[in-house]
Amino acid sequence: NAGVTQTPKFRVLKTGQSMTLLCAQDMNHEYMYWYRQDPGMGLRLIHYSVGEGTTAKGEVPDGYNVSRLKKQNFLLGLESAAPSQTSVYFCASSLQRISNQPQHFGDGTRLSIL
Amino acid sequence: KQEVTQIPAALSVPEGENLVLNCSFTDSAIYNLQWFRQDPGKGLTSLLLIQSSQREQTSGRLNASLDKSSGRSTLYIAASQPGDSATYLCAVRPNDYKLSFGAGTTVTVRA
Numbered sequence: 001n002a003g004v005t006q007t008p009k010f011r012v013l014k015t016g017q018s019m020t021l022l023c024a025q026d027m028n029h030e031y032m033y034w035y036r037q038d039p040g041m042g043l044r045l046i047h048y049s050v051g052e053g054t055t056a057k058g059e060v061p062d063g064y065n066v067s068r069l070k071k072q073n074f075l076l077g078l079e080s081a082a083p084s085q086t087s088v089y090f091c092a093s094s095l096q097r098i099s100n101q102p103q104h105f106g107d108g109t110r111l112s113i114l
Numbered sequence: 115k116q117e118v119t120q121i122p123a124a125l126s127v128p129e130g131e132n133l134v135l136n137c138s139f140t141d142s143a144i145y146n147l148q149w150f151r152q153d154p155g156k157g158l159t160s161l162l163l164i165q166s167s168q169r170e171q172t173s174g175r176l177n178a179s180l181d182k183s184s185g186r187s188t189l190y191i192a193a194s195q196p197g198d199s200a201t202y203l204c205a206v207r208p209n210d211y212k213l214s215f216g217a218g219t220t221v222t223v224r225a
Contacts, residue, residue, distance in 0.1 A: 031211065040217055041217055042215030042218070050211065056211075100163060100165060101163075102148055102160035102163050103213065106157050107156050107157040108155075
């Protein structure tokens with residue numbers, strides 16, 4: 001009963017380094033999302049995907065890239081990490097766009113950029 | 115742009131007291147509103163989802179109301195327990211893919 005799984009759970013990077021965060025879901029959901037959560041602020045949408053091979057920009061996409069090569073996986077990439085990208089990153093998935101089904105969230109990746 | 119506000123940012127109550135958490139949003143053109151619970155170091159767990167055509171939803175000790183015209187939702191938790199201590203997030207969904215989140219209310223229930 002895995003649901004949404006994010007790897008890694010913690011990571012410390014130096015400014016300028018690159019990395020990829022992996023999100024995997026086993027619920028056959030079409031839609032997947034990447035959010036960031038910062039202190040005192042609500043979650044903000046970075047990028048989202050409405051199906052395999054498709055991606056779209058969210059509210060705060062700058063400095064991030066994403067890929068959805070397989071339906072069950074959604075990758076978030078930081079090409080050149082900056083201290084402003086220190087945050088907790090959450091992946092979510094949902095069955096369909098407009099429905100009475102909520103989004104399901106992973107446990108988050110805590111990322112620190114030094 | 116949709117703005118979602120949750121006041122207060124933090125709340126501390128003795129065990130057994132009823133909890134009332136408030137959420138307000140600026141644009142009434144929403145498809146649904148969701149309440150989430152977030153435990154420290156964990157992801158979000160969906161508690162209740164209210165469609166825009168509904169006035170309230172109930173699950174056990176939880177009851178959420180929605181007044182779309184005034185841009186407000188309230189989450190009631192009856193007879194609070196220490197296990198209810200968490201951060202509660204409200205999110206509204208406009209007619210697209212996004213959720214707009216409030217910053218949350220952190221609840222502490224004292225034994």
